Amino acid sequence: MSGTRRLELQGYRGLAALSTVVFHVWQQYYVYDARGAHPPVDSPYLGALISLEVIDLFFVMSAYLLTLSYARAAIDGDDRTRSGGDFLFRRATRILPLYFLAVLVVWSLRNPALPGDWRDLLEHLTFTHVFDQRRIFYTLGPTWSLSLEIAFYLTLVAVGPLAIRACRRLRTRRARVALCAAGCAALYLAPIAWIAVAHHALGVPYTNWPVYFGPQARLGGFAAGMLLAVLLVALGERCRVGARRATAMALTAAAGLYALSYHSEPENPWHTYYHPLAALLWFALLYATLHVRTSARPRWHALLRARWLTGVGLVSYSLYIWHEPLMLLLYDTGALPRSQAGFLPAAVFVVAAGVLVATVSYWAVEYPGSLLAGLRDKKGRPRDFYPQPQPQPQPQPAPESKPEPRREAEPAVR
Template identity: 75%
Template sequence: MSALTATRPTGTSDAAAPAPAASRGRALELQGYRGLAALSTVVFHVWQEYYTYDAHGAHPPVDSPWLGALISLEVIDLFFVMSAYLLTLSYARAAIDGNGNGNGGGNGGSIRTGKDFLFRRAIRILPLYFLAVLVVWAVRNPTLPGDWRDLVGHLTFTHIFDQERIFYTLGPTWSLSLEIAFYLALIALGPLAVRVCRGLATRRARVAVCASGCAALFVLPVVWISVAHYVVGVPHTNWPVYFGPQARFGGFAAGMALAVLLVALGDRGRLSARATVPLSVAALAGLYALSYLSDPENFAHTYYHPIAAVLWFTLLYATLHVRPREQVRWHGLLRARWVTSVGLVSYSLYIWHEPVMLQLIKSGLVPTSQAGFPIAALIVIVIAVAVGTASYWLVEYPASLLGKARDGKGVARDFYPDPTR
């Protein structure tokens, strides 16, 4: 079930193993995942608009339930897992192998101070986000004071706790509120983990502490969901209960666990191309089955996101922990220029695609019948990608230059670990 459905959007040796190569060794594959996931998100929201809000009634615009399950497969947990993996790597290296100083978060072998980390996250996210919120809110609220609570909620990332307005203005950005919560949690928990691990004599013990912490962060949201749904009986449409960080942190915990696992393994146990394929296929098949079986109030729906996070964890493990010179044939798709290009602008695409879609529908520039869904999806993709590309070069990229200026070497070392990057 969609994030927006039913709501109108206005054991290892103690000897230290070598740390894994920086994620840039598989950077193209990760960027390819972002690109494919961003395109999937656009199609998903067009599907949702036609399915849930279409004037002809709630009938899927694609008759085949098999195709419908593919189109409606949610990828938000993939973004969470990737983001947490990339940002947790430096903490995991510092905690397990003593690399870095343990003061803050970042990518690669060094660890930034918490202040620097938050600054770099802010310049990646906030200029474009605030611009989009102000523009879209102003268009939809031409007379002041308008819905000022909606504006304040979005500008402070607290709209995720507002049952009525969680999907207003920029509907998909409820997930960005979770990213902000994760950043704050990471700069608190990361240094704590490093300090605790410094007092442990063996690498095995340090790995166990880090893994246990990730497991606890994954289990707690599952317990929350179980109590809320099966004990208290909170309906699944209570968005703050099921979409807040207390319920959705499992995706980030899975990404943190992936970083810990790959640092713990180092170069040991890397997969051959032959072993990678069946593991990847199994993860993708599980994700598809989860989407197909998910129906309001059933088990697959209730625990959709924790299960999806584990499956995305598996897929990313099969992508990242491959022997250096092994070439996995299907990874060619992830490295394709058109896919990585979309991945580059995916944050801008994430921000703008819903307003673009709604304006196209309002202006009558796309077919509104359910039969016109494929054409509508194609039109929205083309225009939203164009808008996202312009937004990247005009707003997002210039803002990123501030990060290079702040870096003493003038190098932007972060690997775009934003929710949609």
């Protein structure tokens, strides 16, 4: 993938992170009374825009990027795929240092007297809080999604090598592509079946968070990203779309996402199947972004490559981790207005403060932690930073020359 495409995906990360911050500020300023829930601004159109969930975009992008090497190996025989252990090690260096630090800091501040809610701490440190109905949004509320990331990593290192071995037995490239696409489709349909049984057959309410937020219900977003990787590897340079077609596809996908958010109400079909449908729409939007002719790039790509937005994308993980405890701290200390009319200035202030904190966090914690990936070489073996000096070859003595035997003079022939 070209550097430009990486910048465009980083721009998407920036937009998604900013959207997440504004959404959580929006939730903070909801008012609940006997007549129901009242949003900060009484506009269903604005509410649909702010409430458009972008978590599936993170899932689709993450799965796409991480599946690319497996797709190339399975379809085209590329042998540059890392081992499962090396893959997990690199993801751990990317995620765990900042996450563990944030969990320990926030949990300690909220549990000053030991032992505190030790179960909450244990579940967050083991990424199992997504299965706890009571504590799923404790400590670091948005990090329930990291539990799904971890589940996806384990799924990928399990099914990826299996897909590669199975594809090696197939003679044609078309058959290999069909097998990989079928596997991704099965992973996408399994959560839909789970949701259908839970909602329609068992009548589980949407507020049962582990049922509808667990990996068994949300793996579809990752499966869509895996399918995108398979599709783009299969197509290669073929069928790249022009600027107009890419723009039309992107606008259609964006309109679909907005309509899905607008019509989503608790327990209606759009709400029940929101995330599988959103994953497909994000799939289409990313396809329109990534599979475009290089010579005919749409103008809206320039926004995704804007320096300020890619800068936010660079620190998006830190922003995602820190923005909620920062918002609650500012709200509890009176730094944010308390009335609903203060939503807009509160959103601007939290975004600005969150980006500042995230930038510091990225360079102080996240980036140094990611350097730990250099402890392993490309083959997954521990890197030897202090190689032992190799013994220098000793000069060999020249072989002694043996005197040639004396020859007797041959008698003259008469």
